[in-house]
Amino acid sequence: MSLRGQTKSVAGAGATERLLVVTSGPNNVAISATVVEGLLPPEEAGSTAFLTLRDITYPIIDLSRRLGQAPTAAPADPRIVLCGSGGRHRGFRVDQVLGLTEVEVSRLHPLPPHFAGEERAWWKGYFLYQEGVALWANPEWLVAIDPAGEPPGPIAATKRFVAEHTSQANEIIELEVVDAKRAK
Amino acid sequence: MLKGQSKQVGERVANWSLMVFSIGGRQLAARTDEVGGVLPWTGAMPVPSRTPYVNALMRNGEDVLPVFDLGDMLKLQVQGSAPMCLIAKRQDGPMAIRIDDSIPKLTAVEPSMLYPPAQPDPNILWHCQIDGVAVPIYALSHLGTPTVATS
Numbered sequence: 001m002s003l004r005g006q007t008k009s010v011a012g013a014g015a016t017e018r019l020l021v022v023t024s025g026p027n028n029v030a031i032s033a034t035v036v037e038g039l040l041p042p043e044e045a046g047s048t049a050f051l052t053l054r055d056i057t058y059p060i061i062d063l064s065r066r067l068g069q070a071p072t073a074a075p076a077d078p079r080i081v082l083c084g085s086g087g088r089h090r091g092f093r094v095d096q097v098l099g100l101t102e103v104e105v106s107r108l109h110p111l112p113p114h115f116a117g118e119e120r121a122w123w124k125g126y127f128l129y130q131e132g133v134a135l136w137a138n139p140e141w142l143v144a145i146d147p148a149g150e151p152p153g154p155i156a157a158t159k160r161f162v163a164e165h166t167s168q169a170n171e172i173i174e175l176e177v178v179d180a181k182r183a184k
Numbered sequence: 185m186l187k188g189q190s191k192q193v194g195e196r197v198a199n200w201s202l203m204v205f206s207i208g209g210r211q212l213a214a215r216t217d218e219v220g221g222v223l224p225w226t227g228a229m230p231v232p233s234r235t236p237y238v239n240a241l242m243r244n245g246e247d248v249l250p251v252f253d254l255g256d257m258l259k260l261q262v263q264g265s266a267p268m269c270l271i272a273k274r275q276d277g278p279m280a281i282r283i284d285d286s287i288p289k290l291t292a293v294e295p296s297m298l299y300p301p302a303q304p305d306p307n308i309l310w311h312c313q314i315d316g317v318a319v320p321i322y323a324l325s326h327l328g329t330p331t332v333a334t335s
């Protein structure tokens with residue numbers, strides 16, 4: 001159910017990153033397509049804090065809360081974006097999904113050095129998007145346990161995934177990781 | 185004559201060339217060589233951030249600048265319906281500062297007119313009198329940097 005967005009090279013162009021761009025309050029937030037596991041209308045989750053889909057339980061929060069902002073009172077076209085990365089899963093209520101976009105890596109810029117705090121771990125960077133700017137969220141931060149929110153639940157399952165070992169070219173290392181799942 | 189030219193250059197270097205602008209109606213100044221320009225303010229997108237006073241990005245065409253909220257640091261509200269953007273040449277790169285909608289003025293001040301601030305403030309280089317008003321001269325090149333203790 002992933003969007004299967006991968007960083008890839010397109011003939012005649014440089015490497016690209018496929019990103020899902022959503023709005024949350026005043027922010028355009030781009031989420032790497034590789035971590036997007038689903039998109040749902042909010043009525044499918046109702047007002048519950050958790051959603052279980054295909055044996056994966058997603059804690060659901062407003063993306064605005066993850067960004068430390070007040071939620072939008074009545075978003076026009078809200079959606080829930082289901083994300084998973086590193087064995088963690090989360091769902092985010094967003095105000096609107098603007099679309100999937102493919103951005104050349106050369107057009108993805110790191111935050112200016114003036115941003116010197118922990119936000120550097122939150123944002124992988126930014127890029128020009130439509131008439132404004134979109135912030136590229138770090139997926140590891142996005143799905144991490146929110147220290148200001150609920151504590152992690154009991155460990156309920158293990159999951160295997162394959163990760164590329166970056167230090168040695170073309171070597172694939174299979175890792176076994178613990179998937180923290182929360183009891184309903 | 186070369187001798188006369190040298191003297192003029194010497195005087196020009198000795199004087200401080202300043203840009204005087206305002207935030208919340210309060211006059212502030214900066215050295216002109218630390219100002220990258222002044223533009224109309226076209227809006228900014230907030231960036232969730234923990235860095236004090238650096239909390240937005242401003243797009244100007246193909247360029248994107250971090251925004252330093254000097255008004256927030258000084259606890260002043262920018263005035264006017266069409267605010268301006270002052271580009272500060274900080275040592276780690278340019279950044280945008282939202283200022284009042286009054287057009288900044290250029291002026292030159294003799295070094296003898298400079299005096300230290302009554303309260304030590306590492307963001308302020310000197311004070312000077314302009315039209316009878318005490319105006320702080322802000323150090324844009326390292327405004328709000330970690331080595332500078334912000335209030």
